[in-house]
Amino acid sequence: MRRAQQMLAIAGLALAVWAMTYGFYYAVWIEHQTLDHIGGWLAGAFQHAAMRDMTAARAGLDDYARAKYVYTREVDAHSHWIGMAMVLLALAALWNRLEFGEVARRMLAGALILGAYGFPLGVLLQNHLAAPIGQGVAVITSGLLIVAFAMVAYGYARRA
């Protein structure tokens, strides 16, 4: 197993373990409570509207939207981490067929690993830092992934 291939395999499996641990922690400690809050705020907003208290209704809807925004990104980070882990593992096994030199392969593997870890992290950071910072990380790393993946496809096609 060559260096770049090893990097991809270990980074992929480590990412899978990390994503599942995060998912496990999230499911046990956060998800159910978050879903209760989302549902509670939405129902509360409509109940305030039924009492014609529109200020409270709007505040409830704002809380609902914020909680749903956070929840969506938390779940997206989990699913994208695990998805990217699968892609890294699959590519690790195929890596020897890539028609590039070892240095280019290592750079490509590094870009894929950076993108696979960084893209979902960028999604998650939108909840904790100013949204443009998280979006910036997500955009840059997803761009890196797309370019790297196109290069991989090219590498296989060149051989064919």
Add this chain to the structure above:
Amino acid sequence: MALAGALANAEPDAAAAFPRMSARRLLVIGGLALFLTGTIFGDVFAVFILHPNADRIGQALAGAIAAVRQHRVEDVGRSFEAIGGFLENRGTKVDAHAHMIGFGYLAMLLAILYPWIRLSEAASRRLAMLLIAGGVVLPVGVFAIHYVGLAYSPLEAIGWASIVADTGGLLVVVACGGFLVGLWRGWKDDAPPAEDALPADRSWAGRVLMAGGTLLILAGFLHGAWFAGVDLYAQERQDHDLLAMMAESAAMDPGPGLIPERAGAALNGYGNLQADHAVKIAAHSHIIEFGLIALMAGFFQPFVFLEERWKRRWAVVLLAGSVVLPVAVLSELKFGLLAGGVADAGGAMVIAALAGMLAGVLRYTGRLDGLSAAAAGTGGGVSGGGR
């Protein structure tokens, strides 16, 4: 006969790499079975539950608007409780489907990487069984959440089904951690891994599946990037604005009727928005999932004991279904049930192709076992590839 002859030359090595009840065989067969079960479950869910459930959510939301209009605060709460139940019904089934497929992938990927994992066969077999057990327990637990609820639960927010599901997840984490240790030891070990038949395969079906899978994944990435850049934030704003309009219109708009015109329009818009969001997410995730499964199926072609023409047919059917389903799902908003039917047919194509390949793997293992038994002089083995 020609196929049997060709296999006979390769089989001593293959038999060593893929022995009866070995960890690798467990991972391949368990992984394919998990993927297949998850996909069949997803198809059944899409046909029988998804659309009726969406209609019920719409009706409950309309009930909530009417209750707001009539100052019936408790009925508003009851309507949203019902919506919560419908969403939980949908969410748990989607999660069960997605996790079972995900664990199937993981098992197959570990089978592919198996030659580089430095663990004893017994330890690997235990980890493989743990992974597959967790891959069954978690989705079954998630599926049961909607039906079990909080009955007899010792916890405030988490029921027994969730506890079972989380235990399944823990089993998978432990199994993956064990395999990660094995890969790490392989990294440290300078000894080259044994020659492996899987990555060396250059058959037509294998190449087409790998190239097609890579292209499907790339298409899924591009679609996801487009969705995140163009649709996601706009849809989140619309979600909030449409709900606000429903609440305000129901509370403040003058005129008769249980659902004022503005609230009705917002309700329709909200339904369309949810549908648009759902089909785009489903298309994005399915095209990547099918790309991955095509890639992995490409690896396993040396273990698929079928005639070459049948291997090619199943490869083409798998890739065709992998394109048909996401494209038809995306068209559902325009063409309604017709596109839904085509999407289901695409899913059925993927299922049929994988079932065909799984049958080929089982025939292959049966043949290997027969040959091993004959070589050991025990007799009575299955020979000629028939299980």
